[in-house]
Amino acid sequence: MRKALRALLTLLVLIGTVxxxxxxxxAATAAGTDIEDRILAIPxxxxxxxxxxxxxxxxxxxxxxxxxxxxxxxGGFEQRLTVLHRGEDRPTVFYTSGxxxxxxxxxxxxxxxxxxxxxxxxxxxxxxxxxxxxxWSKLDIWQAxxxxxxxxxxxxxxxxxxxxxTGGSKGGMTATYYRRFYPHDMDGTVAYVAPNDVNxxxxxxxxxxxxxxxxxxxxxxLNTVQREVFVRRDEIVARYExxxxxxxYTFDVVGSADKxxxxxxxxxxxxxxxxxxxxxxxxxxxxxxxxxELYDFVDRVAxxxxxxxxxxxxxxxxxxxxxxxxxxxxxxxxxxxxxLRHPGIYDPRSYVPRDIPMSFDRKAMRDIDKWVRKDAExxxxxxxxxxxxxxxxxxxxxxxxxSYVLTAPGANHGAxxxxxxxxxxxxxxxxxxRWAGLDADASAKRKAAPLAPYDAKxxxxxxxxxxxxxx
Numbered sequence: 001m002r003k004a005l006r007a008l009l010t011l012l013v014l015i016g017t018v019x020x021x022x023x024x025x026x027a028a029t030a031a032g033t034d035i036e037d038r039i040l041a042i043p044x045x046x047x048x049x050x051x052x053x054x055x056x057x058x059x060x061x062x063x064x065x066x067x068x069x070x071x072x073x074x075g076g077f078e079q080r081l082t083v084l085h086r087g088e089d090r091p092t093v094f095y096t097s098g099x100x101x102x103x104x105x106x107x108x109x110x111x112x113x114x115x116x117x118x119x120x121x122x123x124x125x126x127x128x129x130x131x132x133x134x135x136w137s138k139l140d141i142w143q144a145x146x147x148x149x150x151x152x153x154x155x156x157x158x159x160x161x162x163x164x165x166t167g168g169s170k171g172g173m174t175a176t177y178y179r180r181f182y183p184h185d186m187d188g189t190v191a192y193v194a195p196n197d198v199n200x201x202x203x204x205x206x207x208x209x210x211x212x213x214x215x216x217x218x219x220x221x222l223n224t225v226q227r228e229v230f231v232r233r234d235e236i237v238a239r240y241e242x243x244x245x246x247x248x249y250t251f252d253v254v255g256s257a258d259k260x261x262x263x264x265x266x267x268x269x270x271x272x273x274x275x276x277x278x279x280x281x282x283x284x285x286x287x288x289x290x291x292x293e294l295y296d297f298v299d300r301v302a303x304x305x306x307x308x309x310x311x312x313x314x315x316x317x318x319x320x321x322x323x324x325x326x327x328x329x330x331x332x333x334x335x336x337x338x339x340l341r342h343p344g345i346y347d348p349r350s351y352v353p354r355d356i357p358m359s360f361d362r363k364a365m366r367d368i369d370k371w372v373r374k375d376a377e378x379x380x381x382x383x384x385x386x387x388x389x390x391x392x393x394x395x396x397x398x399x400x401x402x403s404y405v406l407t408a409p410g411a412n413h414g415a416x417x418x419x420x421x422x423x424x425x426x427x428x429x430x431x432x433x434r435w436a437g438l439d440a441d442a443s444a445k446r447k448a449a450p451l452a453p454y455d456a457k458x459x460x461x462x463x464x465x466x467x468x469x470x471x
Contacts, residue, residue: 188435
């Protein structure tokens with residue numbers, strides 16, 4: 001029934017919309033039987049590369065998108081995507097990171113659990129998927145969701161079994177926004193560790209998190225080392241500047257090495273919890289550490305390269321969105337009183353070149369939050385107990401149907417279904433299998449094990465995908 005309804009809705013959209021690729025479904029169906037031929041029959045689709053992978057076909061593709069989906073005749077750009085093809089009789093997982101695109105074969109957790117296909121899409125304005133010239137006003141959550149909608153429309157007549165959208169962190173946010181604007185495309189959504197900053201001016205949830213996470217001893221140890229880093233600021237900044245000169249790094253966007261240092265130092269405790277563990281608290285240096293040991297610790301956890309011009313460049317689209325729609329966290333640091341020199345520096349506007357105009361839309365996240373509470377269907381949100389990004393999570397309301405918010409105990413920003421407690425893991429797996437059109441009962445009998453066996457090449461997290469300090 002849902003497939004029939006979705007097909008009808010898609011047909012109505014296709015009849016009423018004039019855009020690049022509107023005939024893609026028919027063209028793909030009419031083409032030859034080889035999956036590459038069918039995909040490349042889609043108007044606007046270009047093969048960049050096919051890479052070998054056991055048990056799959058893997059294509060890196062370019063797809064022509066409008067810069068402005070409201071005015072598609074005003075120019076376009078090529079957006080990169082990949083297709084990990086398992087079989088046309090399998091469900092398809094639509095994965096988004098919310099950032100750039102990994103062009104080596106990999107599987108998200110839902111893809112492995114369902115033994116499905118995976119379509120992965122690069123977020124607009126992350127290079128090379130950026131219009132030229134770049135009109136930054138066209139970087140918003142609706143335009144990005146419309147990119148995803150067009151990719152789905154182009155491919156769903158080839159992959160006509162159930163579709164599941166997913167992503168972690170900003171990718172989880174992206175999957176949620178997509179469902180809000182195009183609620184009938186997907187049969188279900190798994191959003192991992194997705195922040196929900198409804199009111200950007202009210203961030204007390206982060207203060208509560210840092211006041212209660214883990215043990216008092218661990219919190220005190222982290223606060224102590226962070227304070228000591230700022231006490232030795234001049235020594236550390238001197239090392240920082242010398243390193244930057246040697247490596248060719250500059251600080252034009254944030255303004256100076258001292259301002260960059262302040263951002264890195266403020267990141268320290270957050271970054272440690274984002275990917276650290278309570279079991280590692282004993283490895284945090286004490287106030288008696290040498291300056292060299294403190295410098296190395298900060299670099300390892302927060303990264304001195306990040307707030308250089310070269311480090312920020314990749315993330316400009318993220319910080320633009322954080323400063324225009326998504327919001328960004330702030331938190332109190334009473335243990336650093338008297339040590340901070342640059343009030344207001346810890347803000348997205350500080351990380352975006354000044355020639356790119358920004359203004360904040362207070363309604364955007366409120367609209368998303370309201371939709372999740374009142375209208376969301378078949379959505380699973382997974383959080384980590386010790387992840388600071390989960391301090392402001394998505395919450396369900398009376399209108400949410402067949403949807404769940406689950407938290408993995410002791411987990412950080414890498415929380416997933418496998419990290420959930422047994423009952424929650426069974427609940428999440430059953431929901432995913434049901435939404436994917438698979439036998440949930442059979443999965444339960446297999447103790448919620450993925451349908452596809454583990455593959456070290458496909459299922460190992462890429463360290464480059466870790467967005468330290470960014471969601």
